Amino acid sequence: MLVLSRFFLRICPLALASIFLFQTAGKIAPSQISQQLKDSNSSRQLRMVICTDREKYSLGDFVRLTALLENTGDSRVYVDRRMFWTGLSGGLKLVISDEKGNFLPAELSSDAMMPPPPQGDTSILIPLESGFLYGTSVNLSVKIFFPKPGRYSLRVIYNSMLPKELVAPELRELPAVWFGAPLIPSKQVWIEVTK
Amino acid sequence: MAARTPGEFSTRGDEERDGPGDHWVTINGNHVLISEPQGKQPAQAQPAASIKVLNKDVTIAYDPRLSAEEKLRASKAITAAADLLNKNADKLTDDEKKAIAQISSFFETTLNKDKLGATGKGSITLSKDYMEAPGVSAAWLGSLFGHEGQHYLNAGKYSGSERWRDEQSASGTQLGIGNKIGFDDNERHSLQNWMDDKNRAVMQEHMEKGYTY
Numbered sequence: 001m002l003v004l005s006r007f008f009l010r011i012c013p014l015a016l017a018s019i020f021l022f023q024t025a026g027k028i029a030p031s032q033i034s035q036q037l038k039d040s041n042s043s044r045q046l047r048m049v050i051c052t053d054r055e056k057y058s059l060g061d062f063v064r065l066t067a068l069l070e071n072t073g074d075s076r077v078y079v080d081r082r083m084f085w086t087g088l089s090g091g092l093k094l095v096i097s098d099e100k101g102n103f104l105p106a107e108l109s110s111d112a113m114m115p116p117p118p119q120g121d122t123s124i125l126i127p128l129e130s131g132f133l134y135g136t137s138v139n140l141s142v143k144i145f146f147p148k149p150g151r152y153s154l155r156v157i158y159n160s161m162l163p164k165e166l167v168a169p170e171l172r173e174l175p176a177v178w179f180g181a182p183l184i185p186s187k188q189v190w191i192e193v194t195k
Numbered sequence: 196m197a198a199r200t201p202g203e204f205s206t207r208g209d210e211e212r213d214g215p216g217d218h219w220v221t222i223n224g225n226h227v228l229i230s231e232p233q234g235k236q237p238a239q240a241q242p243a244a245s246i247k248v249l250n251k252d253v254t255i256a257y258d259p260r261l262s263a264e265e266k267l268r269a270s271k272a273i274t275a276a277a278d279l280l281n282k283n284a285d286k287l288t289d290d291e292k293k294a295i296a297q298i299s300s301f302f303e304t305t306l307n308k309d310k311l312g313a314t315g316k317g318s319i320t321l322s323k324d325y326m327e328a329p330g331v332s333a334a335w336l337g338s339l340f341g342h343e344g345q346h347y348l349n350a351g352k353y354s355g356s357e358r359w360r361d362e363q364s365a366s367g368t369q370l371g372i373g374n375k376i377g378f379d380d381n382e383r384h385s386l387q388n389w390m391d392d393k394n395r396a397v398m399q400e401h402m403e404k405g406y407t408y
Contacts, residue, residue: 082328088401089362089389090325111346111401112321112339113366115330116385124329159397163388166381179388183400 045073068135242270297344
């Protein structure tokens with residue numbers, strides 16, 4: 001019960017940050033601009049909220065990290081129901097850095113790309129009403145991910161790998177977070193690792 | 196009537212009479228006789244401990260927390276992927292074969308515990324949830340051998356602001372293999388989107404800043 005209370009206490013409000021990664025080039029029809037704005041807005045009204053089950057861990061522990069997309073807007077948004085902890089190509093990228101801001105050294109690339117949805121799959125999108133959250137969690141071995149005692153920050157970045165043109169036609173006009181939408185990074189969450 | 200081994204099948208046109216336990220099914224428009232022994236349960240299939248991929252042994256390990264049924268499902272999926280690679284081996288380029296040959300083991304884990312993808316020493320690790328996710332076809336799974344294998348080949352080749360090229364290279368190998376083993380249009384399109392030069396900023400972000408977990 002104590003763990004549960006602390007768990008929820010650690011879910012803190014986050015500021016929305018958006019990164020535009022694509023530049024439009026050439027002539028674009030007004031309808032395309034309108035659609036791009038709609039897609040971008042769907043992404044903007046989501047934020048990534050992360051939390052850990054505790055603040056302090058020893059080397060033999062596991063950190064349970066939960067990542068949730070929260071709809072902070074006033075209208076319904078749709079998101080891909082699949083999320084994998086396999087970097088931006090799978091939807092969720094975990095970034096860990098130490099107290100000095102140094103990123104922990106990368107291991108050999110650890111990724112598995114999100115495949116396209118099955119053709120005609122109309123269940124691939126999850127409707128997120130205003131104020132609702134949707135996400136997943138991961139257990140991180142402290143010994144592997146945080147091998148030395150100290151303070152570490154965790155961040156998670158969400159990237160939609162769902163291209164609009166590859167979903168069932170009846171879903172394409174929904175206000176969803178599609179491939180190419182701005183990345184959605186969380187705020188940092190700090191943990192402390194002791195011997 | 197000649198004895199048949201369990202699970203043996205024959206097509207219509209046999210002059211043998213149907214025996215007890217025999218039943219006909221239609222596969223690809225052909226009527227096929229399936230013979231099953233009576234009074235016995237079919238032998239329990241076991242998950243494969245290793246598979247041959249392009250004449251190389253690839254060991255398969257299963258998280259002990261997976262149920263027998265889950266292990267069997269994973270085994271079938273991996274075997275189907277390997278079959279596609281083997282069946283189309285003559286279409287693969289030497290570079291694609293080289294990438295695939297980097298993979299020596301495959302580990303299926305339960306959800307959310309281990310790192311996934313190319314996890315070191317020629318291993319691919321995938322979660323049960325990933326393997327059973329909508330869209331993960333045999334061709335997609337087979338093509339991942341090339342993707343992760345190419346990452347092994349690329350080790351140390353790209354650094355700094357060029358790390359996105361590692362991901363583009365791995366995805367390019369995956370696409371080449373996928374096109375030869377049965378990618379559908381969506382799979383092809385999806386991978387092309389991801390590895391396009393226009394997506395380099397995201398690929399770079401994917402590859403840098405510590406763990407790409």
